[in-house]
Amino acid sequence: MSDTTVNDQRPPQPASRVGRRAFLAGAAATAVLAAAPAATARTRAPVPAPSRTPSRAPGTAPTGGTVVRTTAGSVRGERAGALTVFRGVPYARPPIGPLRFASPRPPVPWSGVRDATAFSPISVQHTGTGGSEDSLYANVWTPDTAGRRPVLVYIHGGGWQLGAGSLPTYDGARLAGRGDLVVITFNYRLGAFGWGLHEDFLDAETGSAANWGLQDQVALVRWVHANAEAFGGDSGNITVCGTSAGGSSTWQLALLPELRGAIRRIVPISAAHAWTPAIGLTPDDARTAYELVAKDLGRTVRGLREVPALALRDSWQKVFAGSPTTRPVASGREYRGPVLDGRWMRGFDWELPTPTVPMMVVNTRTEGSFWTGPTPPGPPPTPVPTDEASLRAAVRGVLLKGAVEVSDARVEACVNAYRAAAAAEGLPQDPRSIWTEVWGDGLFRYQIVRLSERHARRGTSAQYVMDFSHPVRAPWFGTPHEATSKFLFGTHALPENVEQFGDGPLERQVSDEFIDLVSSFARDGVPGSAAVPEWPVFSPDRPTTLTLGGERVARLVTTPKSRQLRHWDDGDWVPRP
Template identity: 30%
Template structure:
């Protein structure tokens, strides 16, 4: 069968014979198990845009697991990106939501950048961020050309977002042979990884050398995939940037302060005054906007099958995928996300009093790390450390305990434009360095200076990532020697230039680990953005 939005884009017999209209030479055709594909070949890299990896999840297939495509027989001309998955529109000055020219529920596509004439190259599969609400694999920030020029086959994917990707509901569970629902976006990611296993060798990639990578919600997705038995064996390494190992709704049980996922689905369907049958008939874009306006927020679901337990419980038990990881977080995570931090009280004394009441015997240590002398900054660093910092260090610790060499970083790079905006090392600011795509970020993104120092830093960051993808060790000639986390708690600080060090922010991890352990043991408290003056009592 042919993918639905590629109808008519088939090579003519003359083109397949070696010429096309106008006398230009035909691009080479890849004979993949999925079907023949013609990409667009540049000087060093060939890109294949908009390759379908599952049937369109429309009509009765909405809120069902993705179904594989039958192989197509006519050559697919992969010269344009597919539609992004339905998502609310974002203002043009939003740093994190690209302006996508088209959206459609028929959106389960991926893109491949491959070095020309490559064979058996390592593969990176990139899962985009966007709070599980927005984004697309073809966001220009994720252009894979520069990484492909470093000898890597780069794959970026779309997956269902928002209510279409994550709603659980009793009516949906009743349709499922396992009596579960939700996690459709996660199942899409798993299906994309299966497609890579089956097809990437035809594009020059090695299916036995796949690095799963993602940032923000893409990093959260990587944690879900590491935890899910359904994804086991589909990747051999992971890169997890600015992820957050938060508590997750369970399918039918109210736990850790969350409503059951099915109850959340019932609540949103009641708000929209429609049952599942009625929701399936709604236009996809109208549905995602209505759900967003009704304050539906997507999340994975602990259903006992796809996600067996809370993430923190899975990793504490050592049940996650035993793979090496590269993980870290940014110094200014919350500077462009101030809504995640609680507002500062009116006075330092009030701040101290609230913290001591909420954190009990941990209050003094909390105030040492996040003092009242700068309450605005402390409210942000507290959220940064509790969510992003603890998650990253916990991850490298847990993988190290499994005997897998893992690497920890702290991104704290800044330049004049970020200094002037007060957003040094903001959330996702490492991405254009990794992909070498500063010329393709959104207009509001602060541009770095064109200096030798900045070029050297950018080269080092991109090569660290590429080196880890190629051989499991982030190594750059002439740059800081990045050692595995190990017993000495090694890390690299990506500052004005990379710097190797040990034991980042003493007692940061221990404080937050104890807080989360207490909340987990309590059973009725979430561990997410309820931090600082918004925290429940943990003593």
């Protein structure tokens, strides 16, 4: 394998569907443990609680452990209960120096055995002092390095600005053990380093000048496809799953021609489907943003490869500080995700054909309560509205995330439509609840549901749709955006999660059912679990949406809260697929 060209990471064409699968390492393991019998989704052996930190510092040479050979060299992981875990395995060369704003390159091969028992640094975040540009590493949890298990690649969210595959919530132990899967998490470039466009960053080898974080994700999938057998995975059975920005990425990766045959299925969860001006910069605004940063730092755009990472990060943040109504660019008003570049992002999801692979599409019942609850992420939160005037001000703030101007009439129409829908469905009508539903539907649930409906009409692959509805604990409320990850990974009981998400018998059952549904879908494309009714392929006009969570655990319904979504059909605020 060349270490200078991204093309060498492309997966081989699938010559055979039986036998030769190569998921994460290409060659068979040089040392493997005895294979255990595979469990079914309904009868899983107990697995250990997620381990929060590696037991060795980076760079130390562990004794024992399990050694496998990847395409770049051998790595040693460690046994943790019933699993073997590999942390910090390079899937691409560090994008530093001249490789900042360049397409990812394959990792430089090494000799000997590389320690893979400690997580790598996280990518540079849009806030704080931690993180590193040298962050393109993967983490693997496997029941056994022998065999050919389904592979689940998980793409973390964080608005394309935050997050890491090593966060405790994404510990893959429970999911890999109960699901009998090989589970992969990883880091990709964030913020100004990963999601933008400027021709002065043109990569002469690949012809690309944009969306480096998306390119990192492509490189990871190629690496997974090329390296399956060493970790006990099946390169012909890779499911890509992600939440929020990661959910959006699963959809975009499934549309790329070069990954056709490498991705078998996708599980987009609470996907933040990109559109401008709310969730993505226009190409012109992306160019302007880098030019403003270069001027601020006294450099040319090309010279931005040479400035300290945090200086670049901070200057980029200045461009997008404050209200979107006062910024020098009109797009990227809420998030700066992928930019239309004609290569990696050929169009927004609502403009492009629907994916041709089987899908399990998930949204949460109240996506917006992630931001309107007592501990929202990001900058200082908007005060919770308590009366009609403050409700209209809060709704205007949401609408200004996706439009340069918002009239009083539009605000009034939105409030009235949501209040009428809540009254018709017996839902709360207080100002905070109305504000929450507008936020979650406008930026998330509307496109998720409408794209699912479009796939039901036009798609050629099976699609299963879930409304995840397990309620969080007071003072939090509803089922917020990103609640899913705590139950998919079985990490709801971690100290940082348990107060909000709980750890009672019902929470454990919901987590088990969610894991079983995803793992069975990853195994053969048909989701099933012991306490879940037979789940049919999605049809919008029949009870085919699976509601998971709450005292009844699971039931089939027609699309929940469809009245609320009709408000967006009649306007031009969010694109209609």
